[in-house]
Amino acid sequence: MITLRPLTPDDWPLWREVRLAALADAPRAFGSRLADWQGENDREERWRERLVLPGARTLVAEWEGAPVGVAGGVPIPGAEDVAEPVSMWVAGPARGRGVGDRLITAVEQWAREEHGAVALRLAVAPDNPHAAALYRRRGFRRTDLPGNTLPDGRVEHIMEKPLTSLD
Template sequence: MIDVQAIGPDDWKAWRELRLAALEEAPFAFGSQLADWIDAPEERWRERLSVPGAYQVIVSLDGTPAGMAGGFPGADDTAELVSMWVAPAGRGKGVGNALMTAIEDWARGIGAGTLKLSVVPGNDPAHNLYLRHGYVDTDEPGDLMPDGVRRELVMAKPL
């Protein structure tokens, strides 16, 4: 069974566990590095989950946390999906779809007309998930990755 749970600052330990697992398992996929967060104090984790207007979710599969994602309000009528990750045990089992649906529903609920996200070129499973959900590649330059060379690929979907 898939369960989607909205979380806040008091859920920082669960978020921390998933975020550190994501940064360890897929370091190529995130702008942050494990070393940036591994020794972060509780206050930093709580702050990350306290951004005004943001929406954070954890998805559990049969009672075990299996994925996470966040949504942040953007400029004008946009919102942004960030920090999405599905644990290896949750891949191919609907966890990614549940995360996408939760963030898209939240974005519509705040009146966003477009939801944007960034994905690392070469992360084909994530890119394909986003394409299946109706996202298209944009011409916007994404942020630089930690290597200082590669840029994220920006995608968007009208809501």
């Protein structure tokens, strides 16, 4: 059974475990690099700060008591009615079991009910077809908005989904 759990600042060790696993497993899927969160950057206060971003929510998916996925939602500065799913990742053994769908559904619900968002907008790495397929299946469509340039020079694709009360 898959369960989702919102993280609080006191859950920083779990957030650290899952985030480092995600960055190690899928280094080309994120704007951050594993090295950005290790060494002198691997400090308790930094992990806690990420879990108290104003208006944000971070969720961990657990399966059989073990963390197998993570996703967050953050407000987009300057776009009051749009939120951004971030840090989405599902561990290899849990892929294809509905974990990604459950995480996206939870972020959609948070965005609509707690943030008042009318749309979700996210960035996906151009060579991450599995993530893009999940987002398309969930109603996201590619936009013409420019994406960020990743550390290795690739440019992210921006996708957006309107939210309705029936999603």
